[in-house]
Amino acid sequence: xxxxxxxxxxxxxxxxxxxxxxxxxxxxxxxxxxxxxxxxxxxxxxxxxxxxxxxxxxxxxxxxxxxxxxxxxxxxxxxxxxxxxxxxxxxxxxxxxxxxxxxxxxxxxxxxxxxxxxxxxxxxxxxxxxxxxxxxxxxxxxxxxx
Numbered sequence: 001x002x003x004x005x006x007x008x009x010x011x012x013x014x015x016x017x018x019x020x021x022x023x024x025x026x027x028x029x030x031x032x033x034x035x036x037x038x039x040x041x042x043x044x045x046x047x048x049x050x051x052x053x054x055x056x057x058x059x060x061x062x063x064x065x066x067x068x069x070x071x072x073x074x075x076x077x078x079x080x081x082x083x084x085x086x087x088x089x090x091x092x093x094x095x096x097x098x099x100x101x102x103x104x105x106x107x108x109x110x111x112x113x114x115x116x117x118x119x120x121x122x123x124x125x126x127x128x129x130x131x132x133x134x135x136x137x138x139x140x141x142x143x144x145x146x
Contacts, residue, residue: 039090
């Protein structure tokens with residue numbers, strides 16, 4: 001069987017060789033404002049995760065998904081991906097545990113925390129009161145043993 005030789009690509013006006021265009025197809029998808037979808041990419045450098053491109057709330061985010069491992073800290077959100085039947089590389093994202101938004105209040109509610117200036121206070125007021133109750137010196141004179 002003989003193969004036909006194809007001529008080298010002709011240079012473009014800028015002097016670079018042109019490459020034959022692959023069949024290009026433009027797909028426009030309109031997502032609802034509350035849609036949360038991810039496009040799966042290749043494996044991560046360590047091979048334990050997958051890189052993704054996520055579209056949600058009108059913006060695109062690049063990231064990685066990794067399986068949860070017992071005893072290891074979680075960095076980021078806890079999500080589950082549900083592949084679409086028509087194109088399994090596109091997944092609907094369900095967020096189980098979200099990352100707190102920046103600027104959100106991280107303080108406990110109520111009077112649990114009192115703001116103070118200066119270094120951290122090691123002993124609380126309750127600790128000091130109990131210390132005085134237990135270890136304060138007695139006011140009566142000690143009796144002589146002899």
